Amino acid sequence: MPADYNGTWEMESNENFEGYMVALGKVAKHLKQTKEIIQDGDNFKTKTMSTLRNYELNYTVGVEFEEHTKGLDNREKDCMKNVGFCP
Incomplete structure (x- = not known):
């Protein structure tokens, strides 16, 4: 199980x-x-x-998913997170 990253981060x-x-x-x-x-x-x-936008992303570590970066650069890309949070 990955480290606990629950919380609000600035x-x-x-x-x-x-x-x-x-x-x-x-x-x-x-x-x-x-x-x-x-x-x-x-x-x-x-x-x-x-200040520019709000963005939600839901994923499971180690499971591939499609991310659409709408509002940023409007790309669609396949992603896989191997750690919980990548700054």
Whole structure:
């Protein structure tokens, strides 16, 4: 069973995120994020709240799922989380 990540987390730093957003044509210089994580064993429900958008992602560790990054860069991608929370 993975470590317990339940709780609400505030982003402390983001390295090169602004450059990534500029490359996408968006500005994220002053983006503040709060992430709420609800964990039940290997099942995770995450909510990311920011000034630009709110985003929910639910997944099970080790199980492939499709993620649609609507509101960010509008990509659809197959993902698999091998740890509970990747900052």
